[in-house]
Amino acid sequence: MLKKCEKCGRFFGDDGNTVCSACRLSTRHFKSTGDLDRDKFVATRDIVYDNPDISPQGIIDILEEVGIEITIREIMKYVDEGRLSLNTMKEGNHCQRCGTRINFGKVCDRCRIKLEQEKSQDQSHEDHDHKPKIKMHTK
Numbered sequence: 001m002l003k004k005c006e007k008c009g010r011f012f013g014d015d016g017n018t019v020c021s022a023c024r025l026s027t028r029h030f031k032s033t034g035d036l037d038r039d040k041f042v043a044t045r046d047i048v049y050d051n052p053d054i055s056p057q058g059i060i061d062i063l064e065e066v067g068i069e070i071t072i073r074e075i076m077k078y079v080d081e082g083r084l085s086l087n088t089m090k091e092g093n094h095c096q097r098c099g100t101r102i103n104f105g106k107v108c109d110r111c112r113i114k115l116e117q118e119k120s121q122d123q124s125h126e127d128h129d130h131k132p133k134i135k136m137h138t139k
Contacts, residue, residue, distance in 0.1 A: 012050035021046040040070050041078060053087050080106055 002011045005020040012020040021043075040063075047062050048054060054062075056075045063070050078084035082104040095101075095108040097115075102108045107115065 010051070013052060015050065021050040040068060040074065041083065043068055044070065044075060044078060045084060048084060048086065056086065079104060 001014045003014045003018070004011055005018075005023055007019045007023040010020050043063055043066065044059055047059055051058070056072045059075055060070055060072065075084070075086075079086060085104050095111055096106050097111040098108060100108045100110075105112075
């Protein structure tokens with residue numbers, strides 16, 4: 001269920017608060033943990049949780065109001081790593097191997113399993129190929 005923020009008027013997911021995450025961030029003056037990358041991710045994640053249909057540009061706009069600079073590339077990195085999922089991506093994420101639509105990451109589950117199997121097979125072949133050969137020397 002959506003609620004309207006009492007402070008800015010934006011709609012956000014009902015999480016028991018009366019103001020959205022952007023207003024909560026701005027009112028508490030966003031306490032930094034000292035790790036800039038972690039701070040950016042946490043702020044981005046909170047905004048996406050409150051606004052599930054927000055676009056990457058919307059995230060950038062809200063974070064600018066709070067004083068956090070973030071780029072679309074950084075947001076998409078979170079999506080590629082599987083740390084964040086955006087509903088508004090028109091083209092969506094697609095598997096880099098087979099092209100199947102996926103919610104997060106770079107490859108689908110089927111291709112990931114195939115890659116893991118191929119990797120384990122390659123390692124077993126390398127183990128057999130690199131065994132020292134026992135040789136007998138005679139005089």
